[in-house]
């Protein structure tokens with residue numbers, strides 16, 4: 001089956017690097033018009049130019065912080081102006097400002113993690129719903145994590161936000177159907193800057209060895225699932241969180 005997004009308009013937060021860049025490229029290749037956004041303008045510009053050249057697709061960008069409402073409004077205004085619709089929202093950008101036990105987290109970093117990883121996806125979904133999707137339909141894909149499904153010695157706070165994002169996905173899916181579908185993808189360890197500390201200097205090899213599929217993830221592994229979830233091929237699927245993790249949760253360790 002050839003999964004296409006022809007005629008659709010997609011916004012990918014955190015689309016300049018890593019998994020978001022993979023998603024933006026895969027969506028452009030599938031025929032969507034893509035708005036890329038992240039904080040660093042130069043990196044957005046470079047990524048959009050590279051993806052235009054590698055996919056032949058129609059992409060543009062607006063730089064901004066996902067937690068700032070005025071930045072989000074600029075992204076949405078520019079998307080409507082450039083492409084005239086907002087059919088797909090990928091809430092991909094996230095942060096992890098703290099590594100350590102949850103019992104020791106300070107409130108500012110707890111709140112920052114929740115504001116970027118949970119509040120921002122809600123606010124962006126609300127805005128896309130109000131501006132376009134409520135009337136015209138659409139699909140939202142939230143990028144959660146395999147960490148949503150277990151405990152972790154150092155990533156506990158981040159994982160709590162990702163678990164809450166799965167619950168937000170379920171709750172919104174129940175509220176906004178049938179016009180809009182809301183699903184989540186939960187990546188395992190993917191070789192991006194965000195997760196560099198976990199895989200660089202050979203550390204990733206030991207982790208890969210424990211996985212049934214014997215390798216770490218690449219952004220494209222996640223991107224293909226996101227394209228599927230956003231496409232009409234998934235038109236009877238909403239409120240689900242799909243693990244794309246090389247089999248991490250079924251390993252035999």
Ligand SMILES: NC(=O)c1ccc[n+]([C@@H]2O[C@H](COP(=O)([O-])OP(=O)(O)OC[C@H]3O[C@@H](n4cnc5c(N)ncnc54)[C@H](OP(=O)(O)O)[C@@H]3O)[C@@H](O)[C@H]2O)c1
Nearest residue numbers: 014016017018019038039040065066094189190192194195
């Ligand atoms: N890599 C993994 O192993 C892994 C595993 C599970 C889940 N995930 C999830 O996958 C998603 C993408 O992660 P990644 O590994 O691809 O990270 P990455 O390579 O660090 O890329 C993050 C992207 O988000 C942007 N960004 C970060 N904070 C932002 C903010 N406040 N406002 C707007 N843009 C922001 C970054 O650009 P700027 O710096 O220019 O803003 C960049 O484009 C995240 O939700 C992460 O939690 C990753």
